[in-house]
Amino acid sequence: MYSPAIIAEAVVNGLMTGAVYALIALGLTLVYGVLHIINFAHGALLTAAMFAVWVVYEALGLDPYLAILPLTPLFFGMGYAVQRFVIGPASHGNDSNILLVTLGLSIAIENALLAGFRSDTRTLNTDYGFQIVEFGPLLLSKPRLIGFGAAISVTVLLWLLLSRTDTGKAIRAVAKEKFGASLVGIDVAHVYAVTFGLGCACLAVAACLLMPTFYVNPRIGQAFVLVAFTIVVLGGMGSIPGALLGGLFIGVVESLCGLFLGDSLGQIGIFLIFILVLLVRPTGMFGAKA
Amino acid sequence: MLEVQNATKRFGGLVAVNQASLKAAAGAITGLIGPNGAGKTTLFTLISGFEKPSEGRVLFEGQDISRDEPHVRARRGIARTFQIVQPFAGLSVLENIAVGAHLRHAKRSDAMARAERVGQRVGLGPELEKSASSLTVAGRKRLELARALATEPKLLLLDEVLAGLNPSEIRDIIPVIRAIRDEGVTILMIEHVMQAVMNLCEQVYVLAQGRIIAEGPPADVCDDPKVIEAYLGAGAAERLKREKIHA
Amino acid sequence: MTFRDIVPIIVLITLLAFVPVFITANTVLNFLVFTLIIALAAQGWNILGGFGGQFSFGHAAFFGTGAYAAALLQVRLGINPWIAFAIGAVAGAAVGWAIGYLSFRSGLRGSYFALVTLAFAEVLRILANAAAFTGGAAGVLIKLDVRPENFQFESRGAFFWIALALVGAVLVLTRWIERSRFGAQLVAVRENEAAAKALGVDTLRVKLGAITLSGAVTAAAGCLYAQYFLYVDASIAYGTWISVEAILAPIVGGLGTVFGPLVGAVALHGLSEITKLAAGSVPGIDLMVFGGLLVAAVAFAPEGILGLLRRSAQAKGAARHA
Numbered sequence: 001m002y003s004p005a006i007i008a009e010a011v012v013n014g015l016m017t018g019a020v021y022a023l024i025a026l027g028l029t030l031v032y033g034v035l036h037i038i039n040f041a042h043g044a045l046l047t048a049a050m051f052a053v054w055v056v057y058e059a060l061g062l063d064p065y066l067a068i069l070p071l072t073p074l075f076f077g078m079g080y081a082v083q084r085f086v087i088g089p090a091s092h093g094n095d096s097n098i099l100l101v102t103l104g105l106s107i108a109i110e111n112a113l114l115a116g117f118r119s120d121t122r123t124l125n126t127d128y129g130f131q132i133v134e135f136g137p138l139l140l141s142k143p144r145l146i147g148f149g150a151a152i153s154v155t156v157l158l159w160l161l162l163s164r165t166d167t168g169k170a171i172r173a174v175a176k177e178k179f180g181a182s183l184v185g186i187d188v189a190h191v192y193a194v195t196f197g198l199g200c201a202c203l204a205v206a207a208c209l210l211m212p213t214f215y216v217n218p219r220i221g222q223a224f225v226l227v228a229f230t231i232v233v234l235g236g237m238g239s240i241p242g243a244l245l246g247g248l249f250i251g252v253v254e255s256l257c258g259l260f261l262g263d264s265l266g267q268i269g270i271f272l273i274f275i276l277v278l279l280v281r282p283t284g285m286f287g288a289k290a
Numbered sequence: 291m292l293e294v295q296n297a298t299k300r301f302g303g304l305v306a307v308n309q310a311s312l313k314a315a316a317g318a319i320t321g322l323i324g325p326n327g328a329g330k331t332t333l334f335t336l337i338s339g340f341e342k343p344s345e346g347r348v349l350f351e352g353q354d355i356s357r358d359e360p361h362v363r364a365r366r367g368i369a370r371t372f373q374i375v376q377p378f379a380g381l382s383v384l385e386n387i388a389v390g391a392h393l394r395h396a397k398r399s400d401a402m403a404r405a406e407r408v409g410q411r412v413g414l415g416p417e418l419e420k421s422a423s424s425l426t427v428a429g430r431k432r433l434e435l436a437r438a439l440a441t442e443p444k445l446l447l448l449d450e451v452l453a454g455l456n457p458s459e460i461r462d463i464i465p466v467i468r469a470i471r472d473e474g475v476t477i478l479m480i481e482h483v484m485q486a487v488m489n490l491c492e493q494v495y496v497l498a499q500g501r502i503i504a505e506g507p508p509a510d511v512c513d514d515p516k517v518i519e520a521y522l523g524a525g526a527a528e529r530l531k532r533e534k535i536h537a
Numbered sequence: 538m539t540f541r542d543i544v545p546i547i548v549l550i551t552l553l554a555f556v557p558v559f560i561t562a563n564t565v566l567n568f569l570v571f572t573l574i575i576a577l578a579a580q581g582w583n584i585l586g587g588f589g590g591q592f593s594f595g596h597a598a599f600f601g602t603g604a605y606a607a608a609l610l611q612v613r614l615g616i617n618p619w620i621a622f623a624i625g626a627v628a629g630a631a632v633g634w635a636i637g638y639l640s641f642r643s644g645l646r647g648s649y650f651a652l653v654t655l656a657f658a659e660v661l662r663i664l665a666n667a668a669a670f671t672g673g674a675a676g677v678l679i680k681l682d683v684r685p686e687n688f689q690f691e692s693r694g695a696f697f698w699i700a701l702a703l704v705g706a707v708l709v710l711t712r713w714i715e716r717s718r719f720g721a722q723l724v725a726v727r728e729n730e731a732a733a734k735a736l737g738v739d740t741l742r743v744k745l746g747a748i749t750l751s752g753a754v755t756a757a758a759g760c761l762y763a764q765y766f767l768y769v770d771a772s773i774a775y776g777t778w779i780s781v782e783a784i785l786a787p788i789v790g791g792l793g794t795v796f797g798p799l800v801g802a803v804a805l806h807g808l809s810e811i812t813k814l815a816a817g818s819v820p821g822i823d824l825m826v827f828g829g830l831l832v833a834a835v836a837f838a839p840e841g842i843l844g845l846l847r848r849s850a851q852a853k854g855a856a857r858h859a
Contacts, residue, residue: 038648090836096592099648100788100835103594107781108828114821218821222777226659229652264667264674271660278653279643338735364737372735378728389725392718393737401718441737
């Protein structure tokens with residue numbers, strides 16, 4: 001059996017991972033909420049962001065936390081362009097086409113990274129990577145604590161952006177009723193692209209927060225993307241608070257499953273929750289919108 | 291043939307159909323009219339099985355079918371058309387109708403032959419090889435009718451098959467509907483085009499706010515002050531009189 | 538279905554059967570057998586995805602089940618490989634039915650069906666990777682014992698013929714689907730589920746039939762893979778690569794057509810070999826091209842290669858008449 005301290009540490013570690021998961025899921029849920037599409041390229045885009053963090057660190061010596069400043073707008077722009085010039089035109093507005101186009105993008109991006117960087121796993125050697133903060137009886141990783149705080153802050157910022165600004169209002173209008181929004185003069189294609197850009201910007205921030213303690217290889221996005229799907233489905237498609245709570249919950253579940261089932265089986269808890277949620281609550285949260 | 295007994299359907303707090311009862315006599319055309327949002331289409335979904343009643347029963351040939359799935363009801367002999375047409379867009383007109391014909395014909399050649407006959411009958415003969423998505427509104431309405439008819443139903447539920455058609459198209463299709471009745475198919479139809487209701491229906495039910503407020507022969511129902519008040523509104527009665535004179 | 542319906546299939550398979558007579562280079566035969574295995578897996582996907590419109594992103598669940606069943610039944614239980622092969626296909630059908638029953642009964646469609654199939658495949662991958670029975674991360678090795686009754690052959694040509702025969706059998710099966718009531722109802726479900734129901738189609742039963750057949754066919758491809766390479770592990774058997782291959786080939790070849798998956802698999806792997814020749818052995822470069830091709834196919838050729846051929850033939854015919 002495990003002592004309460006170990007379990008408590010697993011829970012807190014889970015919460016810290018979960019906040020970053022939430023940030024990844026946030027991008028996904030935002031895109032779903034507005035465009036009503038499931039973006040299968042989300043994981044590959046995260047991998048791309050993580051490689052970008054690694055590249056600017058290795059090549060320019062840019063600290064990952066500072067890299068947030070250039071990478072966030074860069075990924076916003078890239079996301080904007082991908083939606084506006086690839087996904088939008090290629091899918092002819094058909095749902096199953098979008099599914100296939102984002103799948104194709106994910107395959108292309110992932111394997112472009114594999115071709116460019118090979119399959120080696122890479123890490124950053126920051127001097128704070130292994131620093132520990134004592135928190136009562138708990139020993140917590142400093143960069144992960146920073147990640148937790150930053151992820152929550154970004155979530156709040158995004159929420160403020162959507163609820164307080166004109167852009168946010170336009171996004172919410174398009175999410176509710178795109179035809180009506182286009183009638184009052186909102187450029188729907190532009191709003192779609194902005195939303196997709198915001199989703200990618202979330203990934204850039206998440207990548208910067210992950211890299212000090214995590215590693216990157218071309219397949220890493222796959223590990224995150226199903227987790228992110230689970231969070232989005234669990235929290236309710238399109239819901240920002242849902243993504244945050246779902247992320248924290250899944251982080252804890254993963255951490256505890258890892259503790260009790262071992263590393264190789266740890267992730268299975270997440271997938272089982274995912275399947276169960278999909279099967280048991282198909283209506284209400286989703287189902288009607290196929 | 292068909293009997294709906296005190297059917298009620300609630301969606302959350304909204305009562306879409308409230309204690310509605312009606313009968314469709316075998317071999318007759320029965321009309322279901324009422325203002326928009328009265329619950330006519332919901333009542334149809336209860337009869338065709340796409341929704342189950344919260345209370346009450348649906349009887350078909352004396353048997354309680356309230357809990358049967360739509361495809362089971364289709365097998366029993368109930369066919370419906372959709373108010374918003376639902377073609378199999380990627381298929382040809384003939385293939386569309388053949389899906390209906392397959393209900394009673396397992397062999398493809400039989401189903402295709404049957405589909406072709408039905409297609410000719412509803413006036414889609416020249417269009418059979420075209421893609422269903424290339425049809426005009428009137429063509430799509432005929433396709434709805436043809437597909438339902440191809441299942442060889444005993445009871446045909448028509449949900450506004452005339453809506454969106456111009457007067458000459460309506461004139462063309464009314465004899466088709468009457469001919470279907472003459473072959474012994476019972477028809478229950480939702481219709482807004484009063485000219486058609488007057489022309490076709492032996493019996494009419496009026497639904498308003500989920501309740502049946504009147505029933506009887508069309509001419510009587512239209513003179514019913516309850517109906518005029520609830521459905522047609524003041525002034526419309528005179529308009530209707532004029533229409534009758536012209537008809 | 539009449540005899541005339543399957544004449545083109547018989548002609549094609551007969552012609553292809555002569556390939557090993559002329560080509561004996563092992564590398565080429567390897568490539569051809571592998572392509573046929575992919576084509577078979579894709580034919581399975583096409584029954585459910587192409588005809589039924591239910592896009593599975595987790596056909597690895599069936600492929601892997603077939604591969605593991607074929608390998609484990611002979612290695613652990615000493616069952617004859619030919620019988621193990623048959624059981625493998627049945628196991629794939631059973632997994633297909635189970636996944637279908639759970640997801641279709643819950644009304645999952647579109648993206649949600651894609652997600653749930655992906656998750657099922659991942660669960661199986663993790664389990665196979667962790668369980669002792671499946672050999673864990675080390676995988677299962679089938680003992681080399683070259684005897685025909687043992688489903689192992691001296692020449693690669695024999696394997697080519699077996700794979701070709703299976704692909705041919707599924708071509709006939711698919712043609713039957715196309716010409717049958719089941720197929721008409723399956724396509725109706727794809728086009729409009731509510732309308733299909735109203736016309737008396739038991740949509741749940743039709744979809745379950747499709748996913749069960751689909752599972753069996755893709756599992757057969759998995760069995761063949763295990764028997765050919767004599768090795769299986771979790772990331773091969775249940776890996777996303779095969780789910781992706783199974784989706785790509787029909788879409789590139791022609792979704793919901795009889796020959797689409799075969800044409801697509803040959804085109805994709807031919808292209809992949811050319812890419813490798815042109816770009817050297819850069820890992821991932823072929824899949825990168827596949828991904829781009831998928832986007833391009835959806836954008837510019839929604840009916841795949843067969844659709845393009847048909848259209849250009851029609852255009853030529855029209856030009857001749859003019």
